Amino acid sequence: MERTTDDLRLDGNAAAGLLGEIFAFETTTAITICSGCDRASPVGTLVLYGQHMGAVLRCPGCGQVMMVVTRPHGEWWLDLRGVRIMRVAAGPSRDQAR
Ligand SMILES: [Zn+2]
Numbered sequence: 001m002e003r004t005t006d007d008l009r010l011d012g013n014a015a016a017g018l019l020g021e022i023f024a025f026e027t028t029t030a031i032t033i034c035s036g037c038d039r040a041s042p043v044g045t046l047v048l049y050g051q052h053m054g055a056v057l058r059c060p061g062c063g064q065v066m067m068v069v070t071r072p073h074g075e076w077w078l079d080l081r082g083v084r085i086m087r088v089a090a091g092p093s094r095d096q097a098r
Helices: 012-020
Strands: 009-011 031-034 040-042 047-049 054-058 065-070 077-079 083-087
Touching: 009 012, 012 047, 012 054, 012 065, 031 065
Parallel strands: none
Antiparallel strands: 009 047, 031 040, 031 083, 047 054, 054 065, 065 077
């Protein structure tokens, strides 16, 4: 049976581990504003394709590529081409936590 791109389709929660290595905040609850359709979506609701060579996260509204995350040679490459704004809840400052 031939595999299709739909076989590789997961939601953005599946990208939590790799995004967590880059960002020090909870990435799946960060709100993204799509540059294509202005839809506000938590990262966890974006549509994820692929995980081996990299991840492509698309807008659940218009399908535009919002984020591409790859790790070609021991370093992260993060392309946020389709994210107009990323909104992250502020936590206690590191100074206050000490
Ligand atoms: Zn969109």
